[in-house]
Amino acid sequence: MQTLEKANAIVNTIKNNIEKIGRQLRIIEVCGTHTVSIYRNGFHTLFKGYIDFISGPGCPVCVTHEGYIDNLIELAKMNYTIYTFGDLLKVPGKSMSLAEAKAEGAKIKIMYSPVDAAENIAEDEEAIIAAVGFETTVPAFALSLEKVLEKGLKNVKFACELKTIDQPLKVLLKDHIKVDGLILPGHVATILGVDGFRFVEEFKLPSVISGFEKYDILLSLLSLTQSILNNDFTVKNEYKRVVKKEGNTVAKRYIERFFERTDAYFRGLGLIEGGGLRLKSEYSAFSVQLKYEYESLSNSACRCTDVLTGKLKPFECPLFEKVCTPQTPKGACMVSQEGSCNAYFRFGKWK
């Protein structure tokens, strides 16, 4: 059987399952890369009337508060060199983005890998590594700090804005959103394992860990509709080629060695208890103290909050496509390639 026929067979089975369930399903894809895959492959159109896809808070750029950007710009003004992933550059701060600060002469360097950054930072450079990301990325920062320690560098610090996935998901599912099932983030699960997502079962919601290719998404939707039909709330793993039950134990040990839980501010969700990670106190010499004014979200017309909590579709935001575009983002959901507004802008045949 040809690939297209196989895909059609899966699509038909998913639709048949949903017809048996008897209503349109609300499915939340937690991870921004899933959002992109769903829209790039046209699944929102293919399953129109069957599945309403909700974009969750799993894009680290989208949940980064503008106060963090302001902090980095302040540090750059104090003559630190900021090392950051490129996708943080356009996130609007209160007055400007890192890209604009760079254009004004601030020393902001793009890193491909935090480990490479630690290897290549000169001894006479006062450097700050912008540590942003969920559990997928945290081990890379742990390896980066290990490299700093190995080299005996005293001139490198980390500005930690790291996030954990479990706490925001719990808050979202408890207080903000009603869904029929979850597509869980495959790359966070690569680190945490299937066991790291068992907490979802407490919410009596079917869920599936998914890869990112179009067939991964289809198989995950198939699995999810079958779970919904069967009232099966066990976390399913459709990304077995990568995700293990226990996750990457070496990576988890690295995280535990260097980091501990802390409260963290999520754009869209607010301050979440235990929602972040900071360096353990024995490594405080390598940590930058950040100062926040959390209530300072400047652009009140931006509806990122409602988008991130599934209350609005990106195109329902008054700024979408008018003044907010990937070239001129007003909110973080439009900045990142994995942001839901950005995905809608690029791929959304949503009209």
Place this chain on the structure above:
Amino acid sequence: MCLGYPAKVVEILEDGKKAIVDYLGLKKTVNVSLIKEVAVGDYLLIHSGVAIEKIDEKEAEEIEKLFGEVRDANS
């Protein structure tokens, strides 16, 4: 930021903490400290310059089989 890509190991570097991988013909040096027993020919999932897991080729083949099962169930 959370993007990962699969790449094939073509060379293990001396200290065993790094490897040169091939991704669509592009050669990159990546950190493999998080992977137990890396060998030339393995497929790794790379994220932010770090290999975060080995890709199980048998499981990847299983996906193909699954398509067959779905087809049979649907026919």
